[in-house]
Each structure stands twice: as structure tokens, then as C-alpha cells.
Amino acid sequence: MDLNYSVEERAFRDEVSEWLRDHLPADLRQKVLEYRHLTRDDLQRWHSILAQKGWVAPSWPQQWGGTDWNVVQRYIFDEACGYAGAPPLVPFGLLMCAPVLFKFGTQAQKERFLRPIYCGDAFWCQGYSEPGAGSDLASLRTTAVRHGDRYVVNGQKIWTTAAHFADWIFCLVRTSPAAERKQDGISFLLIDMRTPGITVRPLILMDGEHEVNEVFFDDVEVPVENRVHDEGKGWTVAKYLLGHERMNTARIGTSQRELEHLKEFASMQRKNAKPLIDDPRFRDKLSHVEIELMALSITNLRFLDQLRGGRAPGAEVSMLKIKGTEIQQALTELMMEAAGPAAQPFAPVAGNDRFDRFMASLAPRYCNYRKTTIYAGSNEIQRNIIAKHALGL
Amino acid sequence: MNFDPSEEQRLFAASIERFVARDYTFETRRRVVASHDGYSRDVWAALADLGLLAVAIPTEYGGLGGGAGDLTSVMEAIGEALIVEPFLATVMGSRFVARTGTLEQKNSLLPAVASGKLTLAFAHSEQGARYDLAHVTTRARKTGAGFTIDGDKRVVLHGPCARTLVVSVRLAGDDTDQEGIGLFLVSTDVPGVSLAASRTLDELRAADIFFADVHVPANALLGETTCALSTIEDVVDYATALVCFEAVGAIRFANSATLDYLKTRKQFGVPIGSFQALQHRMVDMVIEYEQAKSMASLACATVDAETDPVRRKRIVSAAKIRVADACRRVSQESIQLHGGMGMSDELKISHTFRRLTMIAQQFGDADHHLERFASL
Numbered sequence: 001m002d003l004n005y006s007v008e009e010r011a012f013r014d015e016v017s018e019w020l021r022d023h024l025p026a027d028l029r030q031k032v033l034e035y036r037h038l039t040r041d042d043l044q045r046w047h048s049i050l051a052q053k054g055w056v057a058p059s060w061p062q063q064w065g066g067t068d069w070n071v072v073q074r075y076i077f078d079e080a081c082g083y084a085g086a087p088p089l090v091p092f093g094l095l096m097c098a099p100v101l102f103k104f105g106t107q108a109q110k111e112r113f114l115r116p117i118y119c120g121d122a123f124w125c126q127g128y129s130e131p132g133a134g135s136d137l138a139s140l141r142t143t144a145v146r147h148g149d150r151y152v153v154n155g156q157k158i159w160t161t162a163a164h165f166a167d168w169i170f171c172l173v174r175t176s177p178a179a180e181r182k183q184d185g186i187s188f189l190l191i192d193m194r195t196p197g198i199t200v201r202p203l204i205l206m207d208g209e210h211e212v213n214e215v216f217f218d219d220v221e222v223p224v225e226n227r228v229h230d231e232g233k234g235w236t237v238a239k240y241l242l243g244h245e246r247m248n249t250a251r252i253g254t255s256q257r258e259l260e261h262l263k264e265f266a267s268m269q270r271k272n273a274k275p276l277i278d279d280p281r282f283r284d285k286l287s288h289v290e291i292e293l294m295a296l297s298i299t300n301l302r303f304l305d306q307l308r309g310g311r312a313p314g315a316e317v318s319m320l321k322i323k324g325t326e327i328q329q330a331l332t333e334l335m336m337e338a339a340g341p342a343a344q345p346f347a348p349v350a351g352n353d354r355f356d357r358f359m360a361s362l363a364p365r366y367c368n369y370r371k372t373t374i375y376a377g378s379n380e381i382q383r384n385i386i387a388k389h390a391l392g393l
Numbered sequence: 394m395n396f397d398p399s400e401e402q403r404l405f406a407a408s409i410e411r412f413v414a415r416d417y418t419f420e421t422r423r424r425v426v427a428s429h430d431g432y433s434r435d436v437w438a439a440l441a442d443l444g445l446l447a448v449a450i451p452t453e454y455g456g457l458g459g460g461a462g463d464l465t466s467v468m469e470a471i472g473e474a475l476i477v478e479p480f481l482a483t484v485m486g487s488r489f490v491a492r493t494g495t496l497e498q499k500n501s502l503l504p505a506v507a508s509g510k511l512t513l514a515f516a517h518s519e520q521g522a523r524y525d526l527a528h529v530t531t532r533a534r535k536t537g538a539g540f541t542i543d544g545d546k547r548v549v550l551h552g553p554c555a556r557t558l559v560v561s562v563r564l565a566g567d568d569t570d571q572e573g574i575g576l577f578l579v580s581t582d583v584p585g586v587s588l589a590a591s592r593t594l595d596e597l598r599a600a601d602i603f604f605a606d607v608h609v610p611a612n613a614l615l616g617e618t619t620c621a622l623s624t625i626e627d628v629v630d631y632a633t634a635l636v637c638f639e640a641v642g643a644i645r646f647a648n649s650a651t652l653d654y655l656k657t658r659k660q661f662g663v664p665i666g667s668f669q670a671l672q673h674r675m676v677d678m679v680i681e682y683e684q685a686k687s688m689a690s691l692a693c694a695t696v697d698a699e700t701d702p703v704r705r706k707r708i709v710s711a712a713k714i715r716v717a718d719a720c721r722r723v724s725q726e727s728i729q730l731h732g733g734m735g736m737s738d739e740l741k742i743s744h745t746f747r748r749l750t751m752i753a754q755q756f757g758d759a760d761h762h763l764e765r766f767a768s769l
Contacts, residue, residue: 305397384673
């Protein structure tokens with residue numbers, strides 16, 4: 001049993017970390033560390049830097065720009081980026097639409113869509129959830145009716161992250177409303193966000209940020225050539241995407257960085273004339289999170305080790321998602337708690353140039369991170385998946 | 394990074410698993426714990442024949458020179474089958490001897506342990522000490538060419554079957570001083586040593602051991618040292634890492650028994666495992682297992698390789714905290730999901746519950762280790 005990376009893996013990690021030290025722009029990193037809002041330009045800038053280096057889409061086939069890294073190298077890379085404080089990559093094009101195109105897309109679709117995704121010229125968003133279809137995704141009601149070489153789409157998507165700056169959306173739509181099973185009769189369409197009839201309405205969340213949207217489709221015409229896989233096979237595509245989960249879903253590197261930051265921050269805060277970190281009540285909570293993260297980092301490596309042979313991950317990813325997001329939430333909560341009353345101010349009023357942006361970001365971040373146990377298959381859905389597929393219940 | 398067992402570890406695992414399946418069924422265990430001694434000499438001899446008692450003994454004393462990492466499969470099997478023989482106590486005793494013993498002490502004890510002729514126990518904990526390893530009030534004073542020991546030890550696990558005890562004593566200083574602690578090798582048949590045996594909740598045998606004017610020769614002082622605390626910490630950390638793996642085995646059994654029960658027990662005309670309220674609890678038990686196993690693995694790797702005691706203590710404490718939490722959650726949930734049947738003495742799960750409850754506090758409960766973790 002050897003819990004450490006091999007010499008080659010360590011060398012790779014060092015290479016990545018060193019490159020990040022030299023190429024991650026300080027202003028972007030600072031924004032990430034201070035939990036500030038990242039604009040489309042910020043996201044695109046980092047995307048381009050990685051694309052130029054050839055590291056933006058490691059998991060893609062090599063002919064399309066993939067790096068041919070194994071599962072452990074990909075994990076090391078993702079974790080190093082998170083630990084360094086790199087902005088996240090918007091996953092909808094790189095990690096969701098692209099794998100679908102590789103598996104089910106026509107040659108023409110691949111040639112048309114993949115390059116702009118790789119270069120960061122086209123941002124994508126995901127049209128899955130609807131007001132009546134959240135965890136029960138197959139209940140979606142957005143329709144696409146075929147007229148000759150076009151579909152006419154009507155309906156509404158919700159919680160659509162990045163729709164306000166995305167160029168394209170991939171959508172699950174109902175093409176055969178009469179299908180016996182609700183999973184049948186669904187198709188997977190690629191839709192240009194500039195098509196007439198699309199309206200994007202912001203959904204402002206409780207942290208005050210504009211991150212998600214409602215997207216309305218009102219007689220939106222979509223060329224048939226933008227359908228991926230056969231008509232009625234949308235659910236197959238959606239399930240394939242689920243099975244294409246990533247092993248960095250726990251985001252260990254990011255949480256490790258935040259834990260270190262939290263410890264430093266809690267050492268500077270004072271309670272009863274002593275550093276807050278020495279307060280037994282605070283300290284115990286901190287220790288529990290630290291130990292859970294320590295355990296999860298080993299669990300993640302153990303699962304990775306089992307996947308070296310090339311088997312697709314299954315219930316492992318659900319476990320990592322559950323624990324990883326619980327830890328992420330706990331960290332945001334402790335960070336807010338560490339700030340104490342200073343976490344109350346939320347936004348400066350004009351003329352307040354001494355406003356502490358970092359302190360002010362902690363409570364909104366705590367609010368924002370409630371999303372992590374809800375999105376990408378709520379943690380309850382993840383438990384259903386484990387119960388069914390791993391335990392046979 | 395390599396989580397695969399080595400070829401040798403695979404063989405240990407296979408032999409203990411074969412042994413358990415054939416010779417240590419739950420019914421066998423029931424007979425063993427009801428017997429006079431509360432453990433089986435035949436089982437002990439079988440473990441010796443399989444070479445498992447030699448794994449942790451250095452090669453120059455008839456052992457295989459293995460570390461904690463080589464014992465994980467044995468500990469897992471002990472947890473899974475609820476083996477009551479004094480394996481861990483003997484491993485601890487022999488580690489004391491191997492770490493600090495004189496050549497003569499090693500030669501006289503270690504080969505005997507490896508061949509199954511000698512069982513050991515660590516007589517350390519005392520009234521009111523809780524988990525403070527420096528709390529030693531049993532005194533030894535120099536008398537003539539040897540020492541005289543006076544004092545009481547409480548709940549010495551496997552004390553009744555041990556032929557030789559490793560006894561911690563205070564040679565100098567106050568009752569909880571870090572300095573001035575020594576270790577003696579004392580045979581249980583020396584005049585002045587008396588035992589009051591008891592059964593623990595998890596059906597092991599323990600003893601309160603009383604030392605009244607016990608004379609021992611000078612060469613009974615282990616390693617001739619008067620500051621044994623760091624050795625005690627080392628050995629207890631080592632044992633803690635191992636007992637974490639025993640917990641992993643017991644948790645694995647609890648989970649698989651509970652999952653079977655969910656699939657077979659019917660209520661309202663359906664298997665109760667079809668209820669989401671129970672499914673989610675089962676899933677959380679599985680996650681507990683994975684997290685506990687990760688920390689037990691980390692602790693075993695650490696006690697084998699880490700040379701800095703501070704880092705070692707930190708990791709071992711982290712592991713014990715995580716494993717203790719998992720012991721508690723899984724044991725409680727497994728009984729709840731079994732319903733009334735889980736309460737009955739007849740089902741193995743209720744015995745696993747008891748063992749997990751005891752492991753959670755063995756060598757320090759979660760609170761004790763949280764305090765140590767935070768102080769390092």
C-alpha cells in the first residue's frame with residue numbers, strides 16, 4: 001500500500017503547479033481567492049490561456065486537442081488548478097456538449113462545434129431543468145415539433161447557468177408527446193442563443209448574483225441538422241452524459257486551499273483575547289471538516305486507483321459528490337462564522353471606500369453554496385443512484 | 394500511489410479469510426466466549442501455524458518483519474469475524490519489546506510470540522486516568538538488586554490469558570509527569586500479582602491487576618529506560634491504527650448484514666429496502682465505510698513510515714476520530730435498520746454493535762483525539 005503519488009506523477013504535478021505559478025494571471029487568482037464575481041471575460045481569458053497551452057480539454061480525443069493523460073493525471077491537473085486558485089472552466093461546452101458530440105455527433109457537427117468550444121470562442125449552457133422537471137428530469141415539457149427541415153421549439157428552461165452570456169444551448173426537448181414512457185420521445189437539440197424567439201430572464205439568487213436564468217422558447221426554429229443522435233434518443237444521450245462524470249467532482253484541491261485560508265483567517269480573528277482558532281468550540285468544528293477532507297482525499301485516490309484500468313466510474317462519483325459538496329458547504333459556513341459580525345455588511349453604500357470586500361463576500365458565498373447539494377443531481381438523487389446501482393436496492 | 398496489497402499481503406489475507414470461513418464461524422465464536430478462558434488455544438495455535446503471529450516480529454527473532462500495512466487484512470478479518478483471541482494485545486506487547494528491549498529480552502520473548510507460545514498484554518490504564526497515557530501511579534522503587542512494584546491497573550484487555558505483562562510504572566516524579574515512567578516485564582505468576590477477571594461488553598476478557606510488593610529483578614526493566622512515555626505513545630498509536638482497521642472489518646460486516654436484511658425482510662408486502670427513507674440511511678453507512686477505510690489506511694501507512702512523532706500523532710488522531718464516528722453511526726444505524734431483531738443476542742449484528750461501541754473508545758474516544766489533534 002502506497003498512498004503517495006509515484007515519482008512520475010509527482011513530477012507531473014510539479015510541472016503543472018510550476019506552469020500555473022507562471023501563467024495564472026494574478027488578478028484572476030485574486031478574484032477567485034476573494035470570492036469575487038467572475039465575468040465572461042475573466043472566464044474566457046483563463047480558457048484561452050489553457051487552450052494556447054493545449055491543456056483546456058485533457059479528456060478529449062487527441063486529434064481534437066486532448067492531452068492523452070490518464071485518469072490520475074487528469075485528476076492531478078484539475079486538483080492543482082483548484083488548489084492554485086484558477087478560475088473554473090465553464091463545463092457545459094468542454095465537458096458536457098463535447099463528449100456527447102464525440103459519442104453521438106455527426107462528422108459535420110464535430111467539425112462545426114468542437115473547435116470553437118476548444119478555443120473558447122463559443123460558450124455553452126445546458127437546457128435541462130424546467131419548472132416542472134428538476135430531479136424528475138424526464139417530466140420535461142418543452143416541445144419541438146418538426147416542420148420539414150426544422151424543429152419549432154416552445155417551452156421554458158430554468159436554472160440555466162450562464163445563459164445570459166452563452167452563445168449556444170444544448171436542450172432536452174420532447175419530440176413525441178404521445179410516447180408511452182416519458183423517457184421516450186425526448187430529443188437532444190443544439191440551439192443558437194441568438195435565434196429569434198429566445199428570451200433570457202435573469203434569476204437573481206439570494207446572494208444578489210446573476211448566475212442562473214430562465215430561458216423561454218417561443219416558436220424558436222432549429223435546423224434538424226442540429227439534433228444530436230436520432231429523434232427520440234435524447235434520454236440515451238442524457239444518460240450517457242451522466243455516466244461521463246468526472247473524478248474531480250469532490251473538488252478536493254479547491255477545498256484544501258480554502259481550508260488553509262480558513263485556518264489562517266481564523267488565526268487572525270480574536271475571541272476572548274485569543275485567536276479564534278484556539279477556541280475549542282470553533283476548533284472542533286474546524287477539525288471535523290479538516291478530517292473529513294483528509295479522508296475524502298484518500299477515498300478519491302482509492303477510487304481513482306480502481307479506475308486505472310479504464311472502467312467508467314459509477315457510484316463512486318455520487319459518493320464523491322455527496323461528501324465533496326458537504327465539505328464545501330461546511331467550509332463556507334465556518335468562514336462566515338469566523339468573520340463573525342463583520343460578515344454582516346453585504347454591499348457598500350456610495351462613498352464607503354473602506355468597505356471590506358472579502359468580509360462582505362463570506363455570507364453571500366455561504367448562501368450561494370447551498371446550491372452545491374442541489375445542482376448536478378441533488379444529493380438525494382445521488383443517494384438514489386448509489387442505492388439502486390451499487391447496492392441493488 | 395498503489396492501494397493494491399503486495400503478494401505477501403494477499404497471502405496473509407487469503408489465509409486468514411480461509412481460516413475464518415472454515416474455523417471461526419459465529420457459532421464457533423459463541424462457544425469460545427462461553428468457555429472458561431474466553432479464548433481458544435486451538436485458534437491461537439492455528440493463527441501461529443498460518444504465520445500470522447510472526448508477521449509483526451522482526452526477522453532476526455523468528456518473525457517476518459512486517460508493519461501495520463501487513464496486518465491490515467488480519468485486523469479486518471478480526472473485525473469481521475469478531476475474533477476474541479489476544480492478537481492486538483500480543484502485537485502491542487511484542488512491539489514494546491522489539492522497540493526498547495535489550496537483546497536478552499528480545500531473544501527470550503519475541504521468538505516465543507512468533508511461534509504462538511507466548512501471549513502478552515499491556516497493563517497500563519489506571520483508575521481515573523481516562524485516556525491520559527502519562528497518568529501512571531503504579532510505583533516501582535529500587536530494592537536491592539531489583540525493583541519492587543506497587544499499584545493497581547484497570548481493565549487490562551486480555552490480561553487473564555497473558556503469561557507476561559508489559560507494566561507501566563512510575564519510577565520518578567508526580568502521578569501525571571511526562572518523565573519518570575518505566576516499563577517492566579512481569580510474569581503473571583510472580584508472588585504479589587493478583588488478577589480480578591471480567592468480561593467486557595464485547596465479550597473479551599479483561600482484568601484489574603493488583604501489584605502488592607512485587608519483587609522483580611533489575612533485568613525486568615524493559616530497555617533499561619526511565620522515560621518510556623514516547624515509546625508508550627508510539628505503541629499505542631500503532632495499535633490505534635490497527636484497531637481502526639479492525640473497525641473497518643466490523644463495519645463491512647455490519648453493512649453487508651444490514652443490506653441483506655433490507656433485501657429480505659418484508660413489511661407492507663415489499664422488501665423494506667424499497668423504502669427510500671431506509672435506502673438513504675444505508676447509503677450513508679456505505680459512505681461511512683469508505684471514509685473510515687481511507688483514514689485507517691492512512692493511519693497504518695503513517696505508523697509504518699512517519700518518523701516525526703508530531704505528524705504521526707496528528708494523523709493517528711485524525712483517523713481515530715473519523716473511525717470512532719463511523720463506528721458509532723454504522724453500529725447504531727445497523728441496529729435501527731434491523732429493527733427488533735437487531736437487539737437480539739442471537740444475531741451477530743448485536744455483537745458487532747458491541748465491538749464497534751468499544752472500538753470507538755479504545756485507545757481514546759473521539760473527544761480525546763480531537764483534543765490531541767487540535768493541540769498539534
